[in-house]
Amino acid sequence: MSEAARVSGPDLGHGHPYPGVSLAALAEGSKPSASASLKLLPATARLVFRGREAAIGPAGEAFGVALPREACRFNTNGTRSVLWLGPDEWILLAPGEGPAPLFAAIETATAGLPHALVDVSSRSVAFDLSGPKAGFVLNQGNPLDLSLDAFPVGMCTRTVFAKSEIVLRRTAPDSFVVDVWRSFAPYVWQLLEEARRGA
Amino acid sequence: MLIINCPYCGERPEIEFRYGGEAHIARPADPSALSDAEWTDFLYNRTNPKGKHAERWRHIHGCGRYFNAVRDTVSDFFVTTYKTGEARPDIEESAR
Numbered sequence: 001m002s003e004a005a006r007v008s009g010p011d012l013g014h015g016h017p018y019p020g021v022s023l024a025a026l027a028e029g030s031k032p033s034a035s036a037s038l039k040l041l042p043a044t045a046r047l048v049f050r051g052r053e054a055a056i057g058p059a060g061e062a063f064g065v066a067l068p069r070e071a072c073r074f075n076t077n078g079t080r081s082v083l084w085l086g087p088d089e090w091i092l093l094a095p096g097e098g099p100a101p102l103f104a105a106i107e108t109a110t111a112g113l114p115h116a117l118v119d120v121s122s123r124s125v126a127f128d129l130s131g132p133k134a135g136f137v138l139n140q141g142n143p144l145d146l147s148l149d150a151f152p153v154g155m156c157t158r159t160v161f162a163k164s165e166i167v168l169r170r171t172a173p174d175s176f177v178v179d180v181w182r183s184f185a186p187y188v189w190q191l192l193e194e195a196r197r198g199a
Numbered sequence: 200m201l202i203i204n205c206p207y208c209g210e211r212p213e214i215e216f217r218y219g220g221e222a223h224i225a226r227p228a229d230p231s232a233l234s235d236a237e238w239t240d241f242l243y244n245r246t247n248p249k250g251k252h253a254e255r256w257r258h259i260h261g262c263g264r265y266f267n268a269v270r271d272t273v274s275d276f277f278v279t280t281y282k283t284g285e286a287r288p289d290i291e292e293s294a295r
């Protein structure tokens with residue numbers, strides 16, 4: 001594959017050109033729609049935190065957002081969010097920030113307490129899907145009940161979209177964020193585009 | 200689609216889960232003390248009931264956790280689910 005065919009752009013940075021379909025090109029070609037618009041979100045610091053009781057509070061304090069203790073919920077403070085992924089697993093998101101200072105602050109606050117903190121910033125990319133038909137579009141590849149009663153604003157979960165795993169969260173009644181592993185991103189993006197055509 | 204009740208996340212579609220084999224099979228504490236027949240039994244022999252079966256499932260595309268379920272192998276009906284480490288609920292076994 002020639003260098004020209006490789007992807008570049010801020011969301012695909014960190015020195016790892018993505019050898020395949022250009023996500024940036026796909027995003028540029030995406031037409032806005034009144035029913036559901038798809039948008040590539042800028043680079044985000046992502047840290048996965050796993051730990052026992054003693055480390056959970058200090059980690060949240062150091063990050064500035066308390067780790068939610070309710071299953072499948074996320075907390076937000078300013079631009080930063082923490083998503084519950086499992087009973088001892090959270091993902092900490094800081095859009096537009098670098099992971100290093102956050103990582104250092106949390107490591108300092110949790111020193112000596114059993115936990116694991118991993119920088120997964122480059123692992124995935126995020127899309128915003130917004131519009132009155134956003135839930136309908138997602139349901140073309142996702143089997144969850146996305147009505148507001150069953151999947152309210154503030155809910156997040158790992159789930160699937162077609163054959164890919166995604167992390168889904170609802171940021172507003174008509175807005176979802178899809179976080180997907182980098183190598184699956186063009187696949188999910190193109191299926192969402194396909195679904196939007198029917199919306 | 201089958202709905203499975205994850206003890207952590209609640210009711211979720213079957214496609215998010217993976218099967219994990221029969222539940223409540225503890226690895227022998229001292230394997231070298233076992234006879235070959237006993238070791239074979241631990242490794243390979245399962246109850247394979249026709250009826251209620253306690254088995255492990257993993258919510259792999261969800262919270263990621265393993266848990267246990269009692270499922271009827273005839274009807275595929277999930278009688279109950281419970282967290283790993285909890286005792287098997289007192290549910291009568293169907294005739295084998």
Ligand SMILES: [Zn+2]
Nearest residue numbers: 205208258262
């Ligand atoms: Zn779960």
